[in-house]
Amino acid sequence: MPRLSTRELPEHSNSLPLPGFVSLRTPYRRDFFPGYLSQDSRPRTHQKHTLSLSSIPSRVVNFNPFSLQPTKRHTMFAGAASLLLLLPLAVATPLGARQADSPVTVTVDTNPAGPTNSVYNWARGWEDEFPIHPSCNATNRAQIAAGLRETVQLAAHARDHLLRWGSESEIARRYFGNASVAGPIGWYSRVVSGNKVGMLFRCDDPDRNCATQEAQVLTLKSPGWAGHWRGDNATQETVICDLSYERRLPLAAVCSRGYTVAESPLNTYWATDLLHRVFHVPLISDLRLEHYAEDYADALRIAATDPDLAVLDSDALQYFAIDAWAYDIAVPGIGCSGEVPQVSPTSPPAAPEPTSTQTADASCHTHDDGFVHC
Known part of the structure; x- marks a missing residue:
């Protein structure tokens, strides 16, 4: 075998x-x-x-x-x-390979029922930047845009200072007394992030106020107008005159050239001047903000005697913003407040209504020191 x-x-x-x-x-x-x-x-x-x-x-x-x-x-x-x-x-x-290579049919609905862009967008149409009119040439536009950016920076810091310190801030108590700072936080927030559709900064002098006031600089020794709110002619519009480009300084110059908050003009800087101008616009102010104080000392007096009015005073809001910037940003921990007058909490006279000048448009008013706000 x-x-x-x-x-x-x-x-x-x-x-x-x-x-x-x-x-x-x-x-x-x-x-x-x-x-x-x-x-x-x-x-x-x-x-x-x-x-x-x-x-x-x-x-x-x-x-x-x-x-x-x-x-x-x-x-x-x-x-x-x-x-x-x-x-x-x-x-x-090869049977397995042939089966793996078999085509697979996938059906895609290329025409689904209902619109595909029906998602609700709550922020559609929100414009948080200030519009500038085409009448402003390249150099005008560049300076106005830079000034508006600094205005937003100034308002944002004023808001953040209040969010950080609240009523404990000595600067806040100086200008708003013992009032709640919620109101000022809201006003500054509107400047920073509010919808600005409809607002306009223009350079074409449609009301001829820039031209007529510049003529008075030579004839009547008038300070002239650096700009003005158009008032009833166009409530959401502001005109910037040529004198603004000669007089306004950037925030980088705060506390230089002998500037102090208490003793220097409030509109020394682009940021404070434009902050004052946007407070005139109803889209920002709801027509609640006004010039109640006549000067720096009067702003402090209103804060001590009528805090609820102080938080609606356009001048107090500007003074606080630039004083907080000077103390926190420009010269940290020191600032340049200047000689702050001592204010006694006596009963002040009734808050004055804004007055119009004889030569100015109704949107302008004159303070006791002769300074014209437009």
Whole structure:
């Protein structure tokens, strides 16, 4: 009887054990069946091969397949070898690849029901920058825009100072007394972030106030107008006259050139001058802010005797903003308040109504010191 001869093969990571033979391992390699699997392991469907036991490499197993008297061990080995031959066919069949390559149909609704842009946007149309009229040339526009940016910076710092210190701020008590600072915070916030659609700064002097007041500078020694609120002619509009470009300073100059909050003109800087002008515009002030104080000392007196009026006084709001900027930003911890007059809390006269000058438009008024606010 022929004897089955086996040879032990080396260990392999993907070897498959044959049933019934613990010590026999057959490497599962792509070169088992030449021509059926390519080097990149993809099936070649254009070739046919007839597989037989003779295609098994001799290094795997040596036995006589034509034995006339097969033993049980022969039969077991032949069955195992047959299974081994069929295994690559099952793994390498192109059926799986063809199924994976089958197209997949995806349906997309390109015309959904209802509008696609129906999402509500509460901030649509909100304009928080001050518009400038095309009548302002390039240099006018550049200076006005820079002044308005500094106005926003000044108002933002005044708001933030109050948010930080509240009524504990000595500067706040100086100008607002013991009133709540919630009102001033709101006014400054409107300057910073309020919707400014409809507001306008222009340079074309439509009411001829710039031209007529400049003429009086030479004839009547008038200080002239650096700008004015248009009042009933256009309540949301402000005109900037040429004198503004000659007189106004940037915030970088605060506390320089001998400036003090108490003794220098309130409109020395672009920021305070334009803050005063936007407080005239109903879109910012709701027509609640007015010039109640006549000068610096009067602003302090109103704060001490009528705090609820002080928080609606345009001058007090400007004085506080520039004083807080000087103390916190320009010269930190020192500022340049100047000689602050001592105010006794006696009953003051009734708050004066803004008065109009004989030569000025109704949107202008004259203070006791002769200074014209327009």
